[in-house]
């Protein structure tokens with residue numbers, strides 16, 4: 311169908327989390343609460359610049375750095391640090407891993423989707439039900455010929471992982487070279503991750519069926535407060551599927567890891583991330599990298615400097631790095647403590663139902679179980695903003711507003 315006039319194009323709604331933030335900002339009510347956007351807030355619900363990042367900024371400023379173009383693949387020093395953070399120093403030095411700097415985690419997901427659509431040509435991409443809404447949009451825009459299929463993930467009856475359903479779907483429907491997107495930790499929006507035993511079983515299925523994994527890692531450090539522990543699944547997949555000892559009959563064509571440094575460095579607006587490609591040990595990733603470089607050249611020519619410099623300055627300095635580890639722990643612990651606070655407040659005031667899941671879930675979000683009608687009522691009646699699927703971003707809670715939020719939830723149940 312050809313377009314007669316640009317005026318015929320319909321106005322599309324904003325993605326929900328951005329629309330919610332805009333509505334929240336416009337709301338004059340003084341007790342309003344923003345539980346919509348996935349960004350960390352301090353105990354006063356204010357943006358928090360990590361002290362380690364602030365220190366790195368000052369160092370950079372004093373160093374009077376220049377503003378030259380980066381290479382197309384990005385800042386190699388940053389990439390070494392980012393790769394080590396994700397894989398640990400030993401795996402990170404393997405020859406079958408190559409990395410490119412990206413426009414945050416979203417850019418990494420987008421580049422992965424473009425590459426898969428053009429070079430791997432899978433029939434299907436398997437996406438968790440539910441997922442971060444942008445996965446659907448990214449794959450629709452970047453890989454329109456790849457069919458999006460959902461695999462079961464959240465089981466509302468247990469408020470836990472539907473592990474059997476997930477594996478059964480992959481076993482019955484996935485074909486060689488199909489893509490499966492996995493959230494490396496702190497699953498968005500459910501806050502539910504597979505156990506280590508379950509991850510091993512997923513890796514076994516992925517290897518046997520030769521599926522292409524796209525790991526999305528947006529919350530390293532947020533799940534447990536420990537960046538190494540949160541990268542466990544990625545490292546395990548590498549060890550099981552991509553080392554000398556991996557069986558060639560169960561080695562997939564490759565694996566992508568999309569790494570966001572937005573949340574764990576609080577560098578949301580700086581748009582810093584990386585895409586890592588892993589190929590079987592007998593093959594070189596360099597040809598694939600050249601094609602990725604070409605895609606980057608066409609899209610952004612080369613990535614931006616500031617975020618890469620900050621992450622490198624923090625991770626390359628032993629003292630700053632350990633300060634950063636403390637900063638990540640502060641964020642993870644605050645989120646854990648508001649989980650406990652909200653659960654105990656809901657129980658204290660007799661809000662109907664079982665609220666244990668709020669404390670059990672992991673990372674920045676709670677999948678509360680509230681219906682979209684209840685979420686709408688929370689917003690219209692109580693000026694509390696959260697996603698219509700019941701996802702609550704816990705960082706918008708603090709000691710001062712948790713009682714208000716709990717009373718409002720009791721009211722809409």
Ligand code: PMP
Nearest residue numbers: 348414415416442498528570572
């Ligand atoms: N993946 C997931 C699962 C996310 O939740 C997010 C952030 N909301 C991202 C990727 C991308 O984050 P960013 O582009 O800000 O790094």
